[in-house]
Amino acid sequence: MxxxxxxxxGPLWHERHQAGLESRPRKRAVGAGAKHRLVFIDRLLATLVHLRHGATHxxxxxxxxxxxxxxxxxxxxxxxxxxxxxxxxxxxSRRIASSTASHT
Structure with a gap:
């Protein structure tokens, strides 16, 4: 899953990230400056853990x-x-499936 x-x-995030980098006037070239300390997969996992378990920031x-x-x-x-x-x-959909299964 x-x-x-x-x-x-992933591709949607990367596309939006690149568009954000290129959409404004820049003092430095795209890609210069600080790098992400949290890579995409870690960002996604942090979001999923936050949504599923309510872990604080x-x-x-x-x-x-x-x-x-x-x-x-x-x-x-x-x-x-x-x-x-x-x-x-x-x-x-899980709730619907379980209610359907209990009525049959």
């Missing part, structure tokens, strides 16, 4: 060895809502 999510969301920051603001930025990215919507759909 996580591999499917990475395959689906402080706890996630400690687990991933980054500052809390890095986790806050990662969880606040555009694809957060997409993941949350997928979670709602999966939960709702």
């Amino acid at each position: 996580i591999a499917e999510l990475v395959a689906e969301v 402080d706890v996630l920051a400690c687990w991933f060895g980054v500052d809390r603001s890095t986790i806050t930025r990662a969880i606040g990215e555009d694809w957060y809502e997409e993941i949350r919507e997928r979670q709602r759909k999966a939960h709702s």
